[in-house]
Amino acid sequence: MTKLAETITERRRQTRNSIYQYMFFSDTPHSKQEIASDLSLSMPTVHQNLTELIEAGLVRRDGTQQSTGGRRAMRLTIAENAHFAIGISVTETGLRFLAANLRMQEIAYKRTQGLPINEIDDLGRLLADELEKFLDEFGLNRNKLLGVGIAIPAVINVERNEIALAPTLHLKDISLDKITKYLPYSYYISNDATSGGYAEWFTQTAQSCMAYLFLEIGVGGAVLLNGAPYEGQNRRSGEFGHMCVEPNGLPCKCGKRGCLEAYCSTARISDNLGITLEDFFEGLELQNPVYGALWQDVLQHLAIGINNIRMALDCDVVLGGYLTQFIEPYLPEIRRLAAALNTFENKADYIRLCRYPMRASMLGVALHFIREFMENI
Template identity: 35%
Template sequence: MTRRKASNIDVRKVNRINVIRAILACERISQPELTQQLEISWPTVLQNVKELIDLGLVEEVGAFASTGGRKPRAFAPVKDAKLAIGIDITQNHIGLVLINLAGDLISFTRSKKTFSMDDSYFRELGQAVDRFVLSSGYEPDRVTGAGISLPGIISADGGVINYSHVLGLVNAPARACTKHIKYPCALINDANAAGLAEMYGLSEHSNAVYLSLSNSVGGAILPAGGFYEGDNLRAGEFGHNTLYPAGKTCYCGKKGCVDPYCSARVLHEHTNGNLNLFFEELAAGDDKLQEVWQDYLQDLSIVINNLRMTFDCDVIVGGYVGGFMEDYIYDLQQLCAKRNTFEQDASYLRLCKYKLEASAVGAALTGVEKYIINL
């Protein structure tokens, strides 16, 4: 990557973005805290704060107690001044979320709907989004943007869904998916979206790998505030790493991939496709399911240890199974620690913050980010 020297316009823009981000990250912040955190002069900060107040994004909320001299002024974000919609398309469901500028989840709904590339599917999706916004009680003009997450590889320019095995798509135009959404809208891969949601608000220096354990296994590589997508946009397809050469056949046709061992299907195939029921019966002590679960955790610990060895950063377990992992994360950490060459514990292994709504939140965050970057 080549670095170019920032022009004055770039510097002004970067300052503006940094000021709004710093204010959005807290409930209230004082004038000295802002200048110290941003390492820019108070007149520059003040100019930006004034403009953000004029835009209705920041408000002055009195003063902090004085530590001698004048009381420092205090500012707070108007988090709900702008909102964004996230849409998560899966094979059989649509998830919708509304978030505010700080990334806080305002509402979430998920309904059954079988995916189709027909225009009627997307027209109904557009109508569902409109109803969802109305039911939130917020004026639609506060919605600044939307994002759609789906299980597929999106072209670098965002114009084409290159491939989606789950949705049965090859080189499908993105515009077909977004044209009935009345807000600026872009597509994002579902695992990348979920990873983005998990990383939001953390230090820009944090690295992590997100492992999505849903009806298929996927993931995202999240170095220092960005994505690593690879030369062919296929990075993070952990479901097709080889776990057992000559093992079970994967949906991709190859033998021994991670997917047929670690997807949610491996579990819910024992409870009529109902993952909730699997975990209920597991907790109730069903012997057969205990055995299935122990095998699953063993296989998963190999996958996770390989990720830790490859990337040397936090690993976040998410997807449908991640949503049920709370009571078992310690067991899984123990298994991972046993495999590790260098570490005694596996505290690098983290549970996802979001459950079913993760990808939709990440998609909505792309709308928030676009708004902030263009301020």
């Protein structure tokens, strides 16, 4: 792979970038003619830029197109494996590592076994060591690594370079350096739910406004407005888990009562019962009456939360997090319950399931580097 010339004028760089972005956002490969016509550029301009991009190893010929007779037009697409980024998820039960290529396809994934994070003395050392092991184990070329994103269930104060609060990790007011100080790569830290929402939002065809409700042990979310996460004055926007859905209701990990998280956390239907989520949903299908009543209560409060989000923001609500793997059969019921609460609508088609139930936060935080790369070619 050769490097792209950096001495070109800004105008030429913008043209090259528009061609690259056009291919980046296309699911199918394109011919030079299509690119020239769709971007209103001359054929010599397109040809010259594509030659540079191909020589730099960033665009490749795509051999999958069938000939329809006549002269076969060469079709081109981005070289998705030219670079990759890593997303790391820090949760109370351990670390997860994911490598994604430029098409956001997962090329490697690993989780550390049984490491209660709050019992680790030096989280930064552990994270850096495990990252190196991950790179070695999957033979990932460090020269192609764009950067390392870290998704963490925490309110992060960027100005003070601190984790302000991470209840599930039992961390408060600690410096981010404790996590990043041994990393020899570019890194970026973000809240896990914000990262997950960002991955969902970025891969939608129409990137409009969206609220993302993240359903795992912790319940959180993100608000995506006009192309970027809306973070709020204190970076606490989208903390849907701590909306009150039942005054004086069940106790929440945050110390208050009646929060959405207290009702819709995965812990309520797995850890608290001493069973797995799979056990719970199997039992539910077999009509276990205790599970049935509990699930109905989860759904009722979930619907209250979703309807409140809809009332405040009037945008689609996308359900994410690993609970959503099990939710599809219950989506009609969730929509029915939410619609019944709504003053303005009698249908709740605005509720959708996410595209990445399992690894959205890691993909989203890795995407920070992929997007930066794509925008700066």
